[in-house]
Amino acid sequence: xxxxxxxxxxxxxxxxxxxxxxxxxxxxxxxxxxxxxxxxxxxxxxxxxxxxxxxxxxxxxxxxxxxxxxxxxxxxxxxxxxxxxxxxxxxxxxxxxxxxxxxxxxxxxxxxxxxxxxxxxxxxxxxxxxxxxxxxxxxxxxxxxxxxxxxxxxxxxxxxxxxxxxxxxxxxxxxxxxxxxxxxxxxxxxxxxxxxxxxxxxxxxxxxxxxxxxxxxxxxxxxxxxxxxxxxxxxx
Numbered sequence: 001x002x003x004x005x006x007x008x009x010x011x012x013x014x015x016x017x018x019x020x021x022x023x024x025x026x027x028x029x030x031x032x033x034x035x036x037x038x039x040x041x042x043x044x045x046x047x048x049x050x051x052x053x054x055x056x057x058x059x060x061x062x063x064x065x066x067x068x069x070x071x072x073x074x075x076x077x078x079x080x081x082x083x084x085x086x087x088x089x090x091x092x093x094x095x096x097x098x099x100x101x102x103x104x105x106x107x108x109x110x111x112x113x114x115x116x117x118x119x120x121x122x123x124x125x126x127x128x129x130x131x132x133x134x135x136x137x138x139x140x141x142x143x144x145x146x147x148x149x150x151x152x153x154x155x156x157x158x159x160x161x162x163x164x165x166x167x168x169x170x171x172x173x174x175x176x177x178x179x180x181x182x183x184x185x186x187x188x189x190x191x192x193x194x195x196x197x198x199x200x201x202x203x204x205x206x207x208x209x210x211x212x213x214x215x216x217x218x219x220x221x222x223x224x225x226x227x228x229x230x231x232x233x234x235x236x
Contacts, residue, residue: 006077008045009052012038013073016056017066027057027219028160028174035153046149047094052076054098059217068105072219075101089187091134091148091200091230095223102219115216118172118209126176126212127205133159133180134201134226135194141184148185155181175222179208182226190234204229 012034019030031053038049055072056063063069079097087093118126133155140151159177163169180201191197207225215221 002081005045005048005081006074008042009048009077009080010070010073012049012052013056013076014066014070016053017063017069020056021060022066026160026164026171028156028164028171028178031057032153032157032160035149036157039147039150039153043147046147048077048080050149050153051080051094051097054095054223055101055219057098057222058102058219062102062106062217062219072098072101072105075104087227087231089190090227090234091183091186091191092223092225092227094185095182095220095225096227097220097223099215099218099220099224106218114213117213122172123205123209123212125173126209127202129173129176130180130183130205130208131198131201133177134184134197134204135180137181137184138186138191138194138197142188148187152181152185155184176205176208179204179222179225182223183230185226186230186234190230196233200229200233203233 016030016034019025019033020027034053035046035050038046042049052073055076056069063072076098079101083093083097137151137155140146140154141148156178159174163174164171183200183204184197186197186200191200204226207229208222211225
């Protein structure tokens with residue numbers, strides 16, 4: 001099972017990179033397609049596969065080729081195994097695993113990539129988008145009894161298709177909805193109701209806005225942001 005998981009995360013990372021970079025689908029559609037497929041075809045491995053797909057949401061400047069993405073996926077699988085018993089039910093955990101996997105691959109040498117800061121007006125859309133993504137994912141998961149990977153993947157895929165492909169929006173709002181969807185993967189034991197999930201989504205958006213210039217292009221950052229928001233919001 002361990003070997004199968006490592007192989008799955010390696011291949012998932014390679015496939016996501018191929019879809020995102022080589023085919024030009026972009027990170028959100030690529031990762032969500034991999035997550036959606038894994039949720040229905042390999043449900044027992046879906047969480048690990050989804051985590052690996054986050055690693056290959058990295059830009060080409062961070063992961064320069066498909067071989068490096070495979071290494072990132074392998075490390076993601078190892079970290080997933082090591083952390084299986086901790087932070088259970090906390091949304092964003094998978095992204096945090098991917099984030100540190102990418103940092104390890106890049107050897108921390110060029111880890112902090114900066115992008116431009118956003119205005120408060122732009123930031124308000126991030127906050128609202130993150131709240132929307134969190135509540136939608138949580139709703140699908142709890143109302144329709146779907147697994148967290150499926151619920152998040154369907155929200156991210158819809159956001160990517162509608163906002164990027166049809167409406168030609170830039171990636172910022174899709175990133176915010178995606179970040180929120182990772183927070184929305186939290187279990188009911190961690191985040192017990194929609195009101196609290198809405199607050200978690202808002203906090204995810206605030207953290208995303210404040211950290212926007214940092215770690216640009218590093219896969220897993222959105223999940224790390226969601227993880228911090230959920231961890232800070234859950235009852236201790």
